[in-house]
Amino acid sequence: MSRNISINQQFLTRVEGHGHIVVDVKNGILQKGELQIVEAPRFFEALLQGRSIFEAQHITSRICGICACGHSLASIQAAENAIGFLPGEQTQQLRKLLLLMENLDSHLLHIYLLVAPDLLGVDSFLGMMQDHAEAVKRALRMKKQCNTICDILVGRHVHPISCVIGGFTKLPNSRQLETIQTLLEQIKEDLPPTVELVRQFSFPDFIRETEYVALVNDAADYPLLSGDIGSSDGVRMAKEDYRSITNEFVVPHSTAKHARLSRNAYAVGALARFNLNSGKLHPAAQKAAAQIGLRAPCHNPFFNSCAQLVEVVHCTETALQIVERFLAKGIDQSEAVIVGINENRSIPVQAGSGVGAVEVPRGTLFHHYDVDAKGIIQKADCVIPTGQNLQNIEDDMQKLVPEILHKTDKEITLALEMLVRAYDPCISCSTHFLKIEFIGR
Amino acid sequence: MSRPTVAFFELASCEGCQLQVANLGEELLAILDRIDLVEFRELLTERPDGPLDIAFVEGSVVNAECEARLHAIRQRSELLIAYGSCATIGGVNAMANGRPISEIQAEVYGDQAERFAAARVRPLHQLVPVDYFIHGCPIYPDELIKVLKAALAHLPYNIPDYAVCVECLLNENVCMYEKKVTCLGPVTRAGCNAWCINNGNVCYGCRGLVSNPNRAGAEAVLSRYHLDSRLIANKMLMYNGALEPTDE
Numbered sequence: 001m002s003r004n005i006s007i008n009q010q011f012l013t014r015v016e017g018h019g020h021i022v023v024d025v026k027n028g029i030l031q032k033g034e035l036q037i038v039e040a041p042r043f044f045e046a047l048l049q050g051r052s053i054f055e056a057q058h059i060t061s062r063i064c065g066i067c068a069c070g071h072s073l074a075s076i077q078a079a080e081n082a083i084g085f086l087p088g089e090q091t092q093q094l095r096k097l098l099l100l101m102e103n104l105d106s107h108l109l110h111i112y113l114l115v116a117p118d119l120l121g122v123d124s125f126l127g128m129m130q131d132h133a134e135a136v137k138r139a140l141r142m143k144k145q146c147n148t149i150c151d152i153l154v155g156r157h158v159h160p161i162s163c164v165i166g167g168f169t170k171l172p173n174s175r176q177l178e179t180i181q182t183l184l185e186q187i188k189e190d191l192p193p194t195v196e197l198v199r200q201f202s203f204p205d206f207i208r209e210t211e212y213v214a215l216v217n218d219a220a221d222y223p224l225l226s227g228d229i230g231s232s233d234g235v236r237m238a239k240e241d242y243r244s245i246t247n248e249f250v251v252p253h254s255t256a257k258h259a260r261l262s263r264n265a266y267a268v269g270a271l272a273r274f275n276l277n278s279g280k281l282h283p284a285a286q287k288a289a290a291q292i293g294l295r296a297p298c299h300n301p302f303f304n305s306c307a308q309l310v311e312v313v314h315c316t317e318t319a320l321q322i323v324e325r326f327l328a329k330g331i332d333q334s335e336a337v338i339v340g341i342n343e344n345r346s347i348p349v350q351a352g353s354g355v356g357a358v359e360v361p362r363g364t365l366f367h368h369y370d371v372d373a374k375g376i377i378q379k380a381d382c383v384i385p386t387g388q389n390l391q392n393i394e395d396d397m398q399k400l401v402p403e404i405l406h407k408t409d410k411e412i413t414l415a416l417e418m419l420v421r422a423y424d425p426c427i428s429c430s431t432h433f434l435k436i437e438f439i440g441r
Numbered sequence: 442m443s444r445p446t447v448a449f450f451e452l453a454s455c456e457g458c459q460l461q462v463a464n465l466g467e468e469l470l471a472i473l474d475r476i477d478l479v480e481f482r483e484l485l486t487e488r489p490d491g492p493l494d495i496a497f498v499e500g501s502v503v504n505a506e507c508e509a510r511l512h513a514i515r516q517r518s519e520l521l522i523a524y525g526s527c528a529t530i531g532g533v534n535a536m537a538n539g540r541p542i543s544e545i546q547a548e549v550y551g552d553q554a555e556r557f558a559a560a561r562v563r564p565l566h567q568l569v570p571v572d573y574f575i576h577g578c579p580i581y582p583d584e585l586i587k588v589l590k591a592a593l594a595h596l597p598y599n600i601p602d603y604a605v606c607v608e609c610l611l612n613e614n615v616c617m618y619e620k621k622v623t624c625l626g627p628v629t630r631a632g633c634n635a636w637c638i639n640n641g642n643v644c645y646g647c648r649g650l651v652s653n654p655n656r657a658g659a660e661a662v663l664s665r666y667h668l669d670s671r672l673i674a675n676k677m678l679m680y681n682g683a684l685e686p687t688d689e
Contacts, residue, residue, distance in 0.1 A: 065457020
């Protein structure tokens with residue numbers, strides 16, 4: 001085939017952040033298939049230097065509005081490791097509950113409002129109001145319920161207030177726990193139609209085997225907030241060795257760095273977690289996976305949305321279990337902390353280095369801080385899930401384009417947009433800490 | 442009568458203030474009955490590029506590209522709303538203004554620093570006329586509705602110009618200074634209903650300073666606790682690093 005195609009889709013929509021898709025085909029041969037990242041950088045790494053470690057959660061949650069709770073939890077974990085603070089069991093369970101709610105909320109937004117329009121043949125969720133009004137209302141209702149639960153737990157979902165180094169500045173009382181339980185029961189009622197919606201989707205038929213990376217553990221629970229880093233190619237390392245996992249490198253067309261491990265690229269996110277840990281999912285989530293025909297290992301990146309759906313069920317059921325346990329034994333209100341920037345010396349501080357590794361909606365998020373004996377940040381580093389996925393997305397594009405060359409430019413563009421969206425990229429996140437290099441300008 | 446056209450845009454930001462729109466839940470559908478939401482890159486594919494009645498702009502201006510986009514948006518929009526702290530006062534981005542730009546560039550970009558054109562972080566009103574301000578990191582949803590109503594009716598919106606302490610006291614919170622931690626409530630503009638203190642944390646000053654802050658008083662309170670002056674300066678500058686003398 002001697003076809004020439006030039007696609008330059010500027011400012012990809014229905015993703016978080018700014019990216020362009022650029023494809024160049026000459027005489028039927030793919031010359032270039034790139035996801036160009038053009039996000040304006042915000043220098044968070046430099047901003048943290050010289051500040052109190054007790055400000056890190058507040059500042060780094062502002063890296064991203066969508067996974068603000070995930071950034072907070074990774075930040076707190078890294079900070080507590082660095083200063084040598086060990087959180088108690090109640091604190092850890094509440095943090096897990098918060099993470100489950102964030103992953104649930106983010107997956108719902110992605111499945112219903114960002115991915116569904118492509119598969120239902122409309123431009124956006126506004127277009128869905130015509131024939132799928134019930135689905136839009138359900139999505140907004142479920143999102144609101146997630147938000148209300150986050151409001152109770154940490155004051156608000158976007159930039160959480162009360163989760164800090166040392167624990168929580170405010171703890172839910174039994175009446176609030178009952179409210180959370182009721183809201184989760186309501187979300188649970190909306191799960192069957194949610195599973196049914198995804199079951200009806202017809203995803204593009206595309207397979208490319210790659211390396212999948214996620215937290216792994218030797219325990220029975222689906223690892224989200226603790227564990228080692230593992231890969232489908234058999235790598236396993238402690239979280240402190242995350243730099244040996246990510247091996248970041250700079251490419252000319254992206255303000256965010258790329259990553260690779262055993263191969264040219266690897267993937268993180270819901271599908272990676274599913275491929276590595278599906279046996280540890282809640283039984284109801286495993287049932288949902290069977291209903292929509294998702295089996296590990298799955299090498300179709302478009303099925304990331306299916307893995308997200310399975311996690312939606314898992315998050316709801318697991319959150320309910322946690323809340324029920326708290327309702328049974330009560331919350332010890334005396335564990336509430338008032339920390340500020342530790343002016344009251346309520347948290348002992350020592351010099352050190354700490355890493356946080358958390359499975360946030362889009363994959364494994366790393367925060368790393370070095371602090372001095374006064375708790376002043378000397379160095380900060382974050383590695384964002386979307387940055388880790390960028391090389392893998394491009395490798396997918398380079399296999400996908402030749403397979404669909406017979407289609408129209410418009411169809412190819414849509415297929416590529418859907419591919420990028422399947423990863424649920426969070427571009428503004430992935431850009432903030434990284435080196436920049438512009439091509440040909 | 443056709444519904445007014447409304448669009449959302451973002452410059453350097455986390456897009457969290459726009460997410461607050463999706464977080465309104467089914468209330469959002471009621472709002473969508475009254476406006477024609479024509480552009481919202483985070484949620485919609487549509488981007489028609491025509492004239493707008495109301496443009497919400499999140500984020501601050503950090504480089505020449507942001508500046509050009511802001512001017513283009515201002516040109517197409519009858520009303521421009523600075524949406525969230527990054528847009529109204531510079532916000533957390535403006536912490537970068539506290540260090541020389543060359544130093545920050547070298548920190549983040551290393552030997553590639555010269556390839557990246559960085560500029561002082563600026564809020565929108567330092568570059569174009571702004572019709573309404575919605576402060577906060579993130580914005581307070583109740584205030585978004587109030588300002589939207591005012592803008593649709595072409596009425597002014599008066600931002601509270603008293604300290605967060607006023608709202609905090611009405612909520613009967615125990616003062617954070619009683620708990621031996623510093624709080625920026627005494628010098629920060631109200632309007633958030635003391636959101637952070639209600640939830641057991643301190644005020645970080647995300648809505649910016651009141652127009653005549655009692656700085657001497659605040660500094661006296663802070664020095665009473667023998668705190669490291671650099672830490673306190675850092676606290677004051679977490680959100681206010683882009684302030685110009687004319688902004689106060």
